[in-house]
Amino acid sequence: MNRLANPFAPRRALPEKSREIKAWVRELYGLDDEVAVSITELTCREEGCPDIETVIGIMRPNEKIETLRIHKPIGEVRRRDLEPEQA
Numbered sequence: 001m002n003r004l005a006n007p008f009a010p011r012r013a014l015p016e017k018s019r020e021i022k023a024w025v026r027e028l029y030g031l032d033d034e035v036a037v038s039i040t041e042l043t044c045r046e047e048g049c050p051d052i053e054t055v056i057g058i059m060r061p062n063e064k065i066e067t068l069r070i071h072k073p074i075g076e077v078r079r080r081d082l083e084p085e086q087a
Contacts, residue, residue, distance in 0.1 A: 014074050024079045025056060025068075035060050041074045056082075 036059040058066040
């Protein structure tokens with residue numbers, strides 16, 4: 001990790017890839033247009049995780065935000081990374 005970089009600053013977004021990820025999340029989680037989906041690439045502060053992670057917020061009306069953390073930069077996220085775990 002670059003020690004001079006602000007670890008809390010969001011990184012430069014990739015708009016086309018972000019749109020693709022949002023579409024995958026909507027499809028895989030069966031979300032309608034009332035549900036907001038946010039995509040952010042951040043410096044990971046947790047011990048043992050890669051330097052960069054993609055954080056996805058699923059914001060359903062009147063519910064707590066569901067957060068998905070993918071330990072990859074936005075540009076490396078693939079559809080299979082987002083698939084819900086089967087119980």
